[in-house]
Amino acid sequence: MTQTREVIRENIRRAVREVRETNPMAPSITNNVTINLVANVQLALGGSAAMVYVADEGEGLARQGGAMYLNMGTQMPVYAEAMPRTARVLHELGKNWVLDPVGIGLGGQRELILRELKAYKPSIVRGNASEILMLAELWELQTCPESTGARGTDTRDSVRSAAEAAAALARYTHGAVAISGEEDLVTDGALMAFSRGGSRWMTQVTGAGCSLGGAAAVYACVADPFTAALTATQAFNFAGRTAAARARGNGSFCVEFLDALCQATPEEIADNPFRLEAAGPAE
Amino acid sequence: MTQTREVIRENIRRAVREVRETNPMAPSITNNVTINLVANVQLALGGSAAMVYVADEGEGLARQGGAMYLNMGTQMPVYAEAMPRTARVLHELGKNWVLDPVGIGLGGQRELILRELKAYKPSIVRGNASEILMLAELWELQTCPESTGARGTDTRDSVRSAAEAAAALARYTHGAVAISGEEDLVTDGALMAFSRGGSRWMTQVTGAGCSLGGAAAVYACVADPFTAALTATQAFNFAGRTAAARARGNGSFCVEFLDALCQATPEEIADNPFRLEAAGPAE
Amino acid sequence: MTQTREVIRENIRRAVREVRETNPMAPSITNNVTINLVANVQLALGGSAAMVYVADEGEGLARQGGAMYLNMGTQMPVYAEAMPRTARVLHELGKNWVLDPVGIGLGGQRELILRELKAYKPSIVRGNASEILMLAELWELQTCPESTGARGTDTRDSVRSAAEAAAALARYTHGAVAISGEEDLVTDGALMAFSRGGSRWMTQVTGAGCSLGGAAAVYACVADPFTAALTATQAFNFAGRTAAARARGNGSFCVEFLDALCQATPEEIADNPFRLEAAGPAE
16 A cells, blocks of 8 residues: 555645645634634635535535535524535535534434435545444444444544444545544545544644544645545644644643644645555445 | 631542543533633533533533533523523433523523523522622522622622622522632632632633633532532632733733643642631521 | 824824723624634723624613624624614714624625615724725725625735725715725725734734724724724734744734733834825715
8 A cells, every 4th residue: 555655645745735825715614612713723724714604605605615614513593504505505516515513413403404414425524433423323324333422522432433434424425534533534435544643632622623624624625535634634633743742731732733733844744644444345 | 617628628629630530521501702712621621511502402411411501691592492491401400500690681681591590590600799799689689789780791899799699699599609800709608718819811811700610510510519619710710820920911821821720730729729708697 | 294193193002091091891793703802802902892692782782882893704693683783773872883894795694784784884894805895885885896806704805906995985984994904004084094014824813804893993982983993903013013923823823912912002003104195085
């Protein structure tokens, strides 16, 4: 897989460079806890951000943006219409979009929306292990008897235990799936990339996961789903490790993390350690 | 009261330690201005955060969480149903929950909700002096002719002037009340603890009060209301003083404050100066 | 114009001083992406912040506050009623208020509200060049065939190209208009002040524009619209330059920026370089 690694690395470097050169806009419908961090991460990488809640604005930004980010976070009634309508436009236009099913299992509207979104095949699904397992089950792509379910927005499952669910999701969407954990997984259903780095602080600052989704959307403006998801993951792992070396708590970690994203070179992001495995065979 | 002080200090140390060891989840329905800081403060202390707006998700998290935080901040229409329904579940389950009546007096829906919440007896009420006086009056526990009323979310009354109202509230809820001010007051209706420290910056950064409520909810997952409210207050006063020594403005203060919360030891939090008084007799 | 410059500088110094001495409250209805930064900027300058969404609370704060800030940002259904009703009270009371038409063109409700707000003549309109051109056209004060339209919340037009539209808006409202760009423009329809400074980081941190509107509202509690808008602009350009000298990315820039606002003296803000021009004749 040495050759594959080199191709992937070159794709990552190109995505990082192209975002910085072209300042693509990746709009979001995203949750209120971390909405500011999502925008600042997107800006740090060289992208442009725009956040909305209502359906016609979601549709309009789906048309204007290069790729889009839908994060299920803090459900408000307006999401029930805005999210499916926005996803439908994205799907019809063939644009990349990122789904973060955060909070799956928390409530009825959230589940209804997630069911509806299945038809619009997100190019990238990003979540923790429990969320990926639960989404694969909700979409009837895989039964996950082994999942213990999320606790609020926290995972109770390991990345490895969700790898098959991730591959199943990616094969269904013809896109990519990224799972955050101690070692992060990105898969397109055929190949699995395990990216290392980051920091324990990333679980002690709110929005590390949400803003990874926003970063993936920025890269998905200029790259294929697998490259976009992996570039975002690699950037976060590199910046997380860099920031951790300077942080004294989650306050300074967050500041240093944004700074590290601003300063990271295409080479540093591509050279963050990752390893490749073949995904299991499709069922 | 030397013996009482030592018991209180030990309870504080135990609460700090237990939160760090057990990572309890304290979900919130809280305002959009400071929602990110509330979550990051909860994570800094070792807890876990999850924020929602809609009723069935509030009820679900009431069941999942160890204790919960309801902050009246930026009222949206969805709060009218979500807050009472969530508080009712918390009350029925006998779980601790924290009410921050911020903005009491600003509008009609806010007042209606606060009236409804009376029946569900918040384990901890946290506010500034004007808010505590106004809540005691709204709940007909005390008339407060001397209150000059809040200005927006700012207090116009002194902590001392609200001490009786706080004690009356605590006796009604069989819980605790915390008032923020130059010297903070925490009372269970019998004992009054006055905690010192903090910094003038805490009034010049948005969310010091809101995030104190979130911190109290985290500690209320593992401790009784009085201990939880006092532990949060002591942690804030210690971290505020520590951060102020390093801050050059409200930007760096906020960063240093989170870092100081992350680093504070159980001993430092318990040893922050506080004094005890007996509360006045119940009317 | 030397004499005029000196008068303007003295007005700026007085506004900065008076805000620090009187802690005026400038409430907001503002977007969720940057709501925290708006509040912290207002506090950094010495003002007080209070954010609401619902109509009766907007009206109440319009009565309580010194001046108010309405930012069209993240439209939610509740804005349709809250914004016009709040603006109407402000107009009836003759209070200064600041309008940020951010996202103009994104959706139907946004446009309806902006049409309604015309009658309530905002004392200060703040936006980027594209937003100012589009608002002048929406309010039928000027046709702007040359505008290429905004991209999401980004400008595609130069400050200079929007100068006439700004002057037309200011003459209509009998207030002031501020355009953010490489060189910022503030005009009252007769005089144009071009303020320099800032930093490229101000376009790479979310909310530099929104929080400028909040700052203008704070100064509009104590000064006329032109002085208020220019004082806020000068403060931002001074603090932006100061912060840029210390920043390593958009994370540290944001922290340093708030700190610099906290520390800036009236003289530093008044002495930030600006030049004056007469506005073109009214049509």
